[in-house]
Structure formats: structure tokens, C-alpha cells
Amino acid sequence: MLSTNATRNIIGIVGNLISFGLFLSPASTFVKIYKKKAVEQFSPIPYLTILVNCMVWVFYGLPIVKPNTILVTTINGVGVLIVSSYLIIFFYFSPKKMRIKVLNILVGELVFMTMVVTLVLRTLHTHQSRSLIVGIIAIIFGICMYASPLSVMKLVIKTKSVKYMPFWLSFTGFLNAICWTSYALIKIDIFLLIPNGLGAMLGLLQLLLYAFYYNQNAIEENENKEKNVEMVV
Secondary structure (H helix, E strand, C coil): CCHHHHHHHHHHHHHHHHHHHHHHCCHHHHHHHHCCCCCCCCCCCHHHHHHHHHHHHHHCCCCCCCCCCCCHHHHHHHHHHHHHHHHHHHHHCCHHHHHHHHHHHHHHHHHHHHHHHHHHHHCCCCCHHHHHHHHHHHHHHHHHHHHCHHHHHHHHHHHHHCCCCEEEHHHHHHHHHHHHHHHHHHHHCCCHHHHHHHHHHHHHHHHHHHHHHHHHHHHHHHHHHHHHHHCCC
């Protein structure tokens, strides 16, 4: 029989692997952007929120803030590197107006993180107080990360197309939320539980929306093909 700590560590390792898949899932989108030399209607907001979310969780998982949570820091550190590379590509192929928007948000995120790290380390001197404050911030940005695709979901409903809603990002985001919710439940960590529990629900909603409009698009494409065949005949 596995101990509670061993079970939690195993789930944490699985969570790291799934999170790694989550960070890699948008790669195909950025390959398209690179090939077309344009970002089209793809939004940078999900990636900007993932970046700041990862930075906060890297800080939260450090031993000076929350002991015995290093698995949270390792994967989110990897996430910072991967998502930063995506944003570099997005920035390079964006029009000037979008570049300014992305740059302003990035600068704001870096200034914010610098302030958080400085204030927490200088004014709070116990693990409990540090993990409380950073945890609350992490909850806020965790919810923002999982809610960020809502803007894309609005576009899907408006255009009745899933073209700008990457399936693998939604799917791995859902699995990631489920895994880290389980991790948080073994030894109750409310700061991990709240954003990931909400993320699981939002992820399921995204997948249902994707399935609905994907099937609808497939039906419309088949109808168009049949009409074209009839016209040829």
C-alpha cells in the first residue's frame, strides 16, 4: 500500500508530464503562424496568462515559500521557457499595434512579479504567511489562465468555427486541471484546488463547445461537397 506522500508524488510526476504536454500543445499553432508569417485572428491572451500563471507558481513552489512542493516549481519553470518562446514567435509575426499590446502586457507582468517577490521576501518571514499571500495570488492567476480561452470560445460561437480554438490546448488543459485537482485533494492544498477545480469545469465546457461546432462544421462541409457534386452533374 502506497503512503499518502508517495501517492501524491506519483500524481505530481504525472501532473508534470501532462503539464509538459499542455505547454507543447500549442506548438502546431505556432508552426502555422511561422509558415503563414502572420498571427491572423489568434489571440496572445491565453499565452500571456499562462506565462504569468507559471511565474507565480514557480515562486509558490520554492522551499522558501511552500516546502515540499518543488514539483510545482519544476514544471512551471519549464512552462515559463516554452511559453516565452511562443510569445517571441507571436511578437515577431504580429502587426505593430499587436506588438505594442503584447509588449505592454509583458512589461506589466514582469514588474508585477518583481514587486510580489520583493515584498513577500522582505515583509513576510514564515512559510505560512508567505504561502498564504502567494497562494491567493496564484489562485487569481490560475483562474485567469483557465478562463482566458473564454475570449476564444466567444469567437468560436460568433464564427461557428473551431479554427482558432486549438483542440490539444483545450484537451491537455482539461487533463492538467484534473490531475492537479487530485494532487491538491490528497493533502488538502486549497491554493491548488480552487483554480484547478474550476479549470477542470471550464476545460470540459471548452471540449463540449469544440465537439459541437466541429461536428457542425463537418456536416456543413459534407453538404457543400454534395451541392458541388450536384452542380457538376
